[in-house]
Amino acid sequence: MKSTFILKDYFSYEDKESILAQMQAHSKEWGAIPFLLSLLKDGSFHQKLGKGSLYLLLDEEKLTDGKPSLASFLTFCDRDEIESNLKPWIGFVFTAPAYRGHHLAGQIIEHCMNNAAALYPESEYVYVSSDEKGLYEKYGFEFVGKMKSIWGEDSGIFRRKIEKETSEINYKTLTPADYDELWSLWNQVEQTKRALNPVDDTREGITRYMKRNPTTCFAATSGGKIVGAILTGHDGRRAIIHHLCVHPDFQRMGIARTLVAKAEEALKKEGITKIFGLVFKDNDKANSFWGKMGYSLRTNLNYRNKSLNADVPTGE
Ligand SMILES: CC(C)(COP(=O)(O)OP(=O)(O)OC[C@H]1O[C@@H](n2cnc3c(N)ncnc32)[C@H](O)[C@@H]1OP(=O)(O)O)[C@@H](O)C(=O)NCCC(=O)NCCS
Structure with a gap:
């Protein structure tokens, strides 16, 4: 699937008509869509669900009537369909059939979890009501029992703990939706800028990488902005580290150490069972860092490589 996804909130998205039309087209696929559409069309969304967002994951590569295709969406609001004072709730989770099996709902759920502490400082958990078995567990939720829905029916309740960091630095799993911020960070860090290449580090290249490695790439954030990042992935046998970097204003605070530990x-x-990274010989800071992190230097190997794409240099 050749796709580039962007995450938007319906309420600040400029082309609401296109979203409503695409939801309408999907309404045969899931019975809850007509209800959600009615809340959006008659303006009663916030009255029913309280404060919150309707997050959209849009495919910019595939157009529907000339507009980015709606691949996945969910609500992240004070309420869902359960009579309760608990909040917040993730609800109306839907991924279009053509996009299923690619962890798209998971990307939006991670976005909600990453913002939950700031949006709901009083809350300990994010909740989901669902009769699906095994699905929300995959996204880190635990089953806590059944509650009555506003329709008078029993519904399974799942919850996931909101991570509250004590320092002002927070950590999150990276997703392709973070690409613009990553690109900007990499270009501000000289030693990382030097390692970027014009194919693998494009939005498309990084999206592909993160889709193959959805759980092993991390960012450090301060005030909601990415200030450090690590990409790691594996081929089933060995793991490799790419582009570890920390913004110069945030270095020597233990951020890279934490990113490496998380990866x-x-x-x-x-x-x-084993992980490796490549470091320029003249990058003293990084060589000193990796030594401290317990990464030994192999001197009995030659690093051999071959480019399979004329735009990707092999280096000296
Ligand atoms: C290398 C880099 C990622 C380290 O990030 P950081 O967040 O500052 O690292 P940490 O604070 O977690 O450092 C952990 C330990 O590594 C060592 N270390 C980190 N930076 C160091 C430096 N400039 N000189 C010497 N030792 C250093 C220290 O022992 C440090 O602990 P201490 O300061 O408490 O003694 C950062 O300097 C960077 O982004 N450099 C540019 C990009 C780069 O070269 N990336 C590596 C590519 S392989």
Whole structure:
């Protein structure tokens, strides 16, 4: 699937008509869509669901009537269909059939979880009401029992803990929707800028990488902005590290150390036993850093590589 996804909130999205038309076209596929559409069309969305967003994941490569295609959406609001004072709730989770199996709903859920602490400082958990078995567990939710819905029916309730960091630096799993911020960070860090190449580091290249490695790329944020990042991925046997960097204003605070620890932990969960990274010989800071992180220097190997694309240099 050749796709480039952008995350938008319906309420600040400029082309609401296109979204409504695409939802309408999907309404045969899921019975809850007509109800959601009625809330959007008669303006009662916030009255029914309280404060919150309707997040959209749009495919910019595939156009529908000349507009980005609606691939996945969900609501992240004070309420859903359960009579309760708990909040917030993720609801109306839908991925278009052509996009299923690519972890798209998971990307939007991560976005909600990453913003939950700032939006709901009083809350301990994000909730979902669903009768699906095994789905929300995949996204880190736990089943906590059944509650009555506003329709008077029993519904399964799942919750996921909101991570509250004590320092002002927060950490999150990266998704393709973070590409613009990453690109800007990489270009502000000299040693990383030097390692970028015009094919693999495009939006398309990074999206492809993150789709193959959805759980092992991390960012550090301050005030909601990405200030450090690490990409790691594996081929089923070995893991490799790419583009670890921390914005110069945030270096020597232990951010890279934490990013590396998070990546290592995630890779271990995937059963990976060894990890490596390439470091320019003249990058003293990074060589000193990796030594401190316990990464030994192999001197009995030659690094051999071959480019399979004329635009990707092999280096000296
Ligand atoms: C290398 C880099 C990622 C380190 O990020 P950081 O967040 O500052 O690192 P941390 O604060 O987690 O450092 C952990 C430890 O590494 C060592 N270290 C980090 N930066 C160092 C430096 N400039 N000189 C010497 N040691 C350093 C220190 O021991 C440090 O702990 P300490 O300061 O408490 O003694 C950062 O300097 C960077 O972004 N450099 C440019 C991009 C780059 O070269 N990336 C690596 C590509 S392989």
